[in-house]
Amino acid sequence: MNFDEAIAAFEPALPLAVAYSGGADSTALLVACAARWPGQVEAFHVHHGLQAAADEFERHCAAVCERLGVTLRVHRVDARHAPGESPEDAARRARYASLATLASAEGTRAGIQSIALGQHADDQVETVLLALSRGAGLAGLAAMPEIAQRDGLVFHRPLLSVPAEEIRAWLQARDLPWIEDPSNADARFTRNRIRTELLPALDRAFPQFRSTFARSARHAAQAHGLLVELAQQDLAAIGTPPAIAALRQLSRARQANVLRHWLLQAHGCTPSTAQLDELLDQLETCTTRGHRLHIKIGTGFAERRGVLLHWYNPSPPTEASR
Numbered sequence: 001m002n003f004d005e006a007i008a009a010f011e012p013a014l015p016l017a018v019a020y021s022g023g024a025d026s027t028a029l030l031v032a033c034a035a036r037w038p039g040q041v042e043a044f045h046v047h048h049g050l051q052a053a054a055d056e057f058e059r060h061c062a063a064v065c066e067r068l069g070v071t072l073r074v075h076r077v078d079a080r081h082a083p084g085e086s087p088e089d090a091a092r093r094a095r096y097a098s099l100a101t102l103a104s105a106e107g108t109r110a111g112i113q114s115i116a117l118g119q120h121a122d123d124q125v126e127t128v129l130l131a132l133s134r135g136a137g138l139a140g141l142a143a144m145p146e147i148a149q150r151d152g153l154v155f156h157r158p159l160l161s162v163p164a165e166e167i168r169a170w171l172q173a174r175d176l177p178w179i180e181d182p183s184n185a186d187a188r189f190t191r192n193r194i195r196t197e198l199l200p201a202l203d204r205a206f207p208q209f210r211s212t213f214a215r216s217a218r219h220a221a222q223a224h225g226l227l228v229e230l231a232q233q234d235l236a237a238i239g240t241p242p243a244i245a246a247l248r249q250l251s252r253a254r255q256a257n258v259l260r261h262w263l264l265q266a267h268g269c270t271p272s273t274a275q276l277d278e279l280l281d282q283l284e285t286c287t288t289r290g291h292r293l294h295i296k297i298g299t300g301f302a303e304r305r306g307v308l309l310h311w312y313n314p315s316p317p318t319e320a321s322r
């Protein structure tokens, strides 16, 4: 899909905020959205205290927005990363929180519920490759969704099918400036090494792979959606917390599916395959048939990652749990 087709197909609820970093992709998105919906678009910029250049990014964004006649809202964060968390993950987490803060901040145009992000087809391919390198399941291989609800907001990625070079060509044809984030060239980040080393090699070996990868991500997203539906149905049947006897009636793959879903929904944790296997082994041999599943989550940073410490309730079943 080319850039103009993607913008024409984009139908967010208005008014709209564009998450504007000053980089090429969000610049093109902001310019195109402001032209398509005059007076209905604001720009949200997150000032990451992470980089020395952050002040310069903000000044650039302010100058472009002034020229476009678009209101710029800035939120400052100091995205310190927790032990074990990468600076990129910390920045991403802080960014979503900031965008939500800006959407409800005093002075922001009332009614903004849609936020547009500038990720494109190449970002999607990199995300799939990163997921593969981690041994991710379908949820990871589904990569980034075009539309996602979070914190009462709707996040849109209208450029997910547009190749990066197409977006740059669109900007260059209009003589529109953007800033290059120096961290995008930093070879310490795996994503950057994928972009600079792996993608060119894959291009040579499989000239179509960028679009076929993106198609695989859409297939994975669809299949993942079906697994979520199945988990919801199973959870409705076995109850929450899940009744162990009812859970054991299901196939092992279905048990894993419903437990993964429940752990995420109820406890905000995503167990590793090894943790889930251990849990399923214990379920297979446990004799406490009348129990409901009871888990305890680790503490500190491990809690965010969802480390499971205890699998099922060892105390005698109560009337309520039979």
Ligand SMILES: Nc1ncnc2c1ncn2[C@@H]1O[C@H](COP(=O)(O)OP(=O)(O)OP(=O)(O)O)[C@@H](O)[C@H]1O
Pocket (backbone or CB within 6 Å): 018, 019, 020, 021, 022, 023, 024, 025, 026, 027, 044, 045, 046, 047, 048, 095, 116, 117, 118, 119, 123, 181, 184
């Ligand atoms: N500091 C920021 N403030 C507001 N939005 C941001 C910021 N950084 C990134 N985003 C949003 O998240 C999207 C993806 O971020 P990513 O880090 O991949 O992009 P980038 O290289 O910084 O910028 P761009 O995608 O605009 O070239 C951006 O397109 C933009 O919509």
